[in-house]
Amino acid sequence: MSASAAYAAPENVEAAVALLADAGPEGRVLAGGTDLIVQMRMGRCSPRLIVDVKRIPALMICELGTEHLRLGAALSTAELRERPEVRALFPGLVEAAELIGSEQVQGRASLGGNLCNGSPAADSVPVLIAADATCLIAGPAGTREVPVERFCTGPGETVLAPGELLVELRVPRPPARTADAYLRFIPRTEMDIAVAGAAAQLELGEDGRCRNARVAIGAVAPTALRVEEAAEALVGSDLGEAALEAAVAAVRAVCRPIDDVRAPAAYRTHVVGVLLKRAIGIAARRAAGEPS
Numbered sequence: 001m002s003a004s005a006a007y008a009a010p011e012n013v014e015a016a017v018a019l020l021a022d023a024g025p026e027g028r029v030l031a032g033g034t035d036l037i038v039q040m041r042m043g044r045c046s047p048r049l050i051v052d053v054k055r056i057p058a059l060m061i062c063e064l065g066t067e068h069l070r071l072g073a074a075l076s077t078a079e080l081r082e083r084p085e086v087r088a089l090f091p092g093l094v095e096a097a098e099l100i101g102s103e104q105v106q107g108r109a110s111l112g113g114n115l116c117n118g119s120p121a122a123d124s125v126p127v128l129i130a131a132d133a134t135c136l137i138a139g140p141a142g143t144r145e146v147p148v149e150r151f152c153t154g155p156g157e158t159v160l161a162p163g164e165l166l167v168e169l170r171v172p173r174p175p176a177r178t179a180d181a182y183l184r185f186i187p188r189t190e191m192d193i194a195v196a197g198a199a200a201q202l203e204l205g206e207d208g209r210c211r212n213a214r215v216a217i218g219a220v221a222p223t224a225l226r227v228e229e230a231a232e233a234l235v236g237s238d239l240g241e242a243a244l245e246a247a248v249a250a251v252r253a254v255c256r257p258i259d260d261v262r263a264p265a266a267y268r269t270h271v272v273g274v275l276l277k278r279a280i281g282i283a284a285r286r287a288a289g290e291p292s
């Protein structure tokens with residue numbers, strides 16, 4: 001680990017942006033540090049300046065409004081899971097956050113860090129995409145918004161330019177009879193990286209048919225992917241076997257997984273379909289108000 005990294009803990013977004021802009025590519029944001037510190041210890045990065053953002057109130061909010069859930073980018077997953085009103089509307093999102101690491105990791109880890117780290121296997125990203133979440137980004141040129149589905153551009157790569165900071169994730173408040181679910185597969189029972197993950201958010205009509213759907217998958221391509229063809233297969237259907245099989249075929253068709261020691265590519269492609277089918281079932285039962 002670099003012994004010469006300077007540390008700053010600004011108390012507002014403007015000060016953080018100014019510090020990051022001044023440091024350029026050698027400046028790094030520290031949220032929970034559960035990815036960053038590990039990477040520094042492994043020698044994978046040696047920033048000149050570390051900007052701790054946990055003292056910035058705007059990055060620690062958790063506000064459920066009439067239009068959106070606003071999640072500060074540095075809010076810990078431990079704090080998120082203590083909000084029953086959030087869990088009631090976004091059970092899949094909270095469950096995905098709860099999959100990240102251990103109790104100790106969750107006391108620090110943030111959804112902003114999970115996204116900005118750029119891992120294709122990050123557990124919260126598919127479910128954020130399925131929920132149609134947007135990133136609020138601040139930088140030297142002002143603020144901009146980017147949908148989560150377009151935030152990551154490759155493994156470890158994002159749309160953030162030097163000097164830019166993810167401030168908040170904005171998740172639209174779902175309509176009635178809408179629910180989400182996320183499932184992942186890991187080779188161990190816990191504390192492992194997903195070899196495949198699938199998320200769905202479904203809205204049901206009064207007749208029980210699917211009125212709206214968003215589907216996203218993780219760990220099977222260089223970034224998490226929204227799969228519109230899978231959603232189209234579900235919308236208007238009774239979520240019966242034919243619609244589920246069409247959605248599964250659609251996600252398998254867009255997979256571009258790596259083949260590695262943790263899982264062969266063909267296995268990842270198969271498993272993501274199985275997970276999606278199950279996640280759709282869970283989201284549908286939740287949307288219908290039934291036990292999931």
Ligand SMILES: Cc1cc2nc3c(=O)[nH]c(=O)nc-3n(C[C@H](O)[C@H](O)[C@H](O)COP(=O)(O)OP(=O)(O)OC[C@H]3O[C@@H](n4cnc5c(N)ncnc54)[C@H](O)[C@@H]3O)c2cc1C
Pocket residue numbers: 028029030031032033034035036037038053073074099100101102105108109110111112113114115116117121122123124160164165166167191192193
């Ligand atoms: C033991 C262990 C188990 C883990 N298990 C899982 C798991 O099951 N699933 C999973 O998905 N992940 C897992 N992780 C990875 C990690 O915990 C998560 O990715 C976590 O959400 C990262 O959040 P953080 O706040 O700690 O990010 P940090 O480490 O602080 O930051 C991660 C990266 O994002 C950048 N960054 C952070 N916040 C911002 C911001 N607001 N604006 C711009 N850039 C920013 C940092 O500069 C850094 O490059 C695990 C890690 C450990 C150590």
